[in-house]
Amino acid sequence: MSEETRRQRLREIDQMREEGVEPYPYRFEKTHWAGDIKNEFSTLENSQTKEDVEIRTAGRVMALRSHGKSSFFVLRDDTGRIQAYIRLDSVGKDSFEIFKKYVNIGDFVGVTGFPFKTHTGEVSVFAKSFEILSKSIRTMPEKWHGLKDKEIIYRQRYAEMLSSDEALNRFKIRSELFRLIREFLAQRRFIEVDTPMLLHLTGGASARPFETRINVFESQMFLRIAEELFLKRYLVGGFERIFEIGKNFRNEGISYKHHPEFTMMELYWAYADYNDIMDITEAMINHIVENLAGSTRISYQGREIDFSRPWRRVKMADFIQDNLGANILEDSDERLIEVLKKHNSEPDMKERGHLIEKLWDLVEDKLVNPTFVTEHPVIISPLSKVHRSDPRVTERFELIISSMEMANAFSELNDPIEQHRRFLHQAGLREAGDEEAQMMDDDFLRALEYGMPPTGGLGIGWDRILMLVTDSPTIRDIIPFPLVRPISFEEEELQSEEELQE
RNA sequence: GACUCGCUAGCUCAGCAGGUAGAGCACCUGACUUUUAAUCAGGGGGUCGCGGGUUCGAAUCCCGCGCGAGUCACCA
Numbered sequence: 001m002s003e004e005t006r007r008q009r010l011r012e013i014d015q016m017r018e019e020g021v022e023p024y025p026y027r028f029e030k031t032h033w034a035g036d037i038k039n040e041f042s043t044l045e046n047s048q049t050k051e052d053v054e055i056r057t058a059g060r061v062m063a064l065r066s067h068g069k070s071s072f073f074v075l076r077d078d079t080g081r082i083q084a085y086i087r088l089d090s091v092g093k094d095s096f097e098i099f100k101k102y103v104n105i106g107d108f109v110g111v112t113g114f115p116f117k118t119h120t121g122e123v124s125v126f127a128k129s130f131e132i133l134s135k136s137i138r139t140m141p142e143k144w145h146g147l148k149d150k151e152i153i154y155r156q157r158y159a160e161m162l163s164s165d166e167a168l169n170r171f172k173i174r175s176e177l178f179r180l181i182r183e184f185l186a187q188r189r190f191i192e193v194d195t196p197m198l199l200h201l202t203g204g205a206s207a208r209p210f211e212t213r214i215n216v217f218e219s220q221m222f223l224r225i226a227e228e229l230f231l232k233r234y235l236v237g238g239f240e241r242i243f244e245i246g247k248n249f250r251n252e253g254i255s256y257k258h259h260p261e262f263t264m265m266e267l268y269w270a271y272a273d274y275n276d277i278m279d280i281t282e283a284m285i286n287h288i289v290e291n292l293a294g295s296t297r298i299s300y301q302g303r304e305i306d307f308s309r310p311w312r313r314v315k316m317a318d319f320i321q322d323n324l325g326a327n328i329l330e331d332s333d334e335r336l337i338e339v340l341k342k343h344n345s346e347p348d349m350k351e352r353g354h355l356i357e358k359l360w361d362l363v364e365d366k367l368v369n370p371t372f373v374t375e376h377p378v379i380i381s382p383l384s385k386v387h388r389s390d391p392r393v394t395e396r397f398e399l400i401i402s403s404m405e406m407a408n409a410f411s412e413l414n415d416p417i418e419q420h421r422r423f424l425h426q427a428g429l430r431e432a433g434d435e436e437a438q439m440m441d442d443d444f445l446r447a448l449e450y451g452m453p454p455t456g457g458l459g460i461g462w463d464r465i466l467m468l469v470t471d472s473p474t475i476r477d478i479i480p481f482p483l484v485r486p487i488s489f490e491e492e493e494l495q496s497e498e499e500l501q502e
Numbered sequence: 503g504a505c506u507c508g509c510u511a512g513c514u515c516a517g518c519a520g521g522u523a524g525a526g527c528a529c530c531u532g533a534c535u536u537u538u539a540a541u542c543a544g545g546g547g548g549u550c551g552c553g554g555g556u557u558c559g560a561a562u563c564c565c566g567c568g569c570g571a572g573u574c575a576c577c578a
Contacts, residue, residue, distance in 0.1 A: 005512065006549050063538070070535035087535050106530070119536050142527050144539055149513085151570050163513090207577065237503040252577040253503095262578075273524050348576085354508085361576090398578095405578050436577075462578055485569070 003161045003438050005428040009137035023135040027111040031056040032255040041123045049116035055125050058110035084111045086127040106136035155484050171480055172469050173292055190241040195230035204228030206436040207250040223249035227266040229444045235455055236447045243267040250272030256474040257404050267458045272456035273411040274395045281407055282309055292469045298470050300402055311370040326354040328356045329392050365403040372397045382422040384410030414450035
């Protein structure tokens with residue numbers, strides 16, 4: 001990495017200090033944000049000044065247009081960009097010299113002055129004084145094309161954020177999403193709780209966990225793959241409407257819709273069933289999409305998705321029957337395998353639940369608009385109640401949007417004897433080599449034996465909803481700091497350190 | 503994991519009949535007191551992803567590796 005500019009900056013910083021200009025001061029009293037200034041003074045006439053208003057704003061210098069005895073520069077903060085104007089006769093010769101000599105694109109600068117509109121009608125700040133707040137020693141990405149290299153974008157997300165307003169906004173939307181959820185649920189008497197991520201055994205979902213070790217107990221531990229089993233313990237304890245938003249970790253593949261660390265929300269609602277959960281899911285996602293995208297009809301990767309209610313509901317067995325001609329409730333295993341093979345899908349295991357999952361995968365991509373797929377067979381739903389009028393299936397639904405599973409919910413199984421039986425079946429699968437089968441959780445069963453109210457439960461992968469709302473083609477675009485293969489910048493960093501030691 | 507494509511200055515890219523590397527932005531110097539991709543003049547900056555091979559000579563051709571992107575397969 002040859003970095004002439006960086007070396008120049010380091011020299012400049014020394015020089016600044018010699019001249020008594022601190023490159024990294026402690027504080028700036030900021031009274032106005034870029035977006036606010038633009039809004040508040042948009043009604044000024046061209047060339048009009050408002051000298052009675054004092055503005056103190058700060059941000060990163062994104063553009064610098066120097067004209068000898070004056071300069072225009074653009075400051076960017078997390079509300080937008082605002083142009084500032086500085087001139088020799090307003091800040092004085094010494095100060096102006098410092099500006100010319102030391103302010104570069106990329107630096108943080110604070111400005112004190114008053115609002116005005118330029119001849120060409122841009123709301124700006126007329127600087128009466130300025131302060132360098134933090135010197136940057138690396139060059140910014142190109143101002144017009146920005147960063148395009150995906151590798152840099154993912155590995156140095158800060159570089160994308162600081163150079164792309166679109167990126168900054170994308171992650172502001174992420175934050176806004178979680179604010180909206182909390183607001184929505186608080187209005188309905190749901191309270192936010194938390195559960196452990198570090199566990200002695202995992203459960204609540206079918207997935208391979210990350211393994212780690214704890215030194216004090218000298219024992220193996222797992223990162224959680226779901227919040228479910230602990231949130232239900234809250235219900236046993238007496239909580240009625242709870243939710244948790246947090247990370248889950250699954251030691252499986254990475255794809256445009258899978259990321260090993262992802263943000264899941266689970267919600268449990270005592271005295272409700274899966275029909276109630278369907279209603280609240282529909283209402284909540286509808287509410288969030290409308291607020292974030294401005295409409296319940298959005299365009300995702302060139303395809304329209306319509307969130308207007310009510311959403312389509314199809315029974316899993318019917319949908320597979322209609323599309324593949326297989327009956328997952330009645331047909332023999334052999335018949336299911338036959339159908340799978342006909343569609344070039346080779347089952348890894350002959351276990352019936354696995355066959356059903358594979359069949360489902362074949363038809364999932366037919367669903368674009370929000371669709372509730374309901375009544376999954378008991379065999380693939382170890383934590384949900386048997387359907388009240390059909391013992392072959394459960395009171396369960398998954399929400400599919402744009403071929404992605406967005407939510408999974410059911411009338412929660414609260415019969416401890418039945419739950420024990422289901423765990424035994426899962427344990428059998430595990431012994432037969434299914435690494436994703438659930439583990440027997442005796443403490444959870446003990447909790448159920450104390451009694452858990454009838455409950456509707458829900459899990460939503462909000463990252464995927466966020467993909468839709470921001471029209472992002474991959475989940476990595478909406479995870480601020482996605483997982484990347486560790487390597488490659490060692491050399492670069494080593495060199496940087498050597499330079500610093502000079 | 504398989505296949506396809508990519509990796510050249512800090513960033514965005516050009517250069518590939520094999521002849522020793524270029525532009526724009528950014529940076530430095532100078533001019534310029536309402537510009538907005540400011541303008542004008544001049545200048546510095548590269549182990550062409552890494553390693554090996556072919557060749558008098560490789561950014562360019564061949565092989566291996568690394569990292570990334572896309573498609574497919576699998577788990578939310």
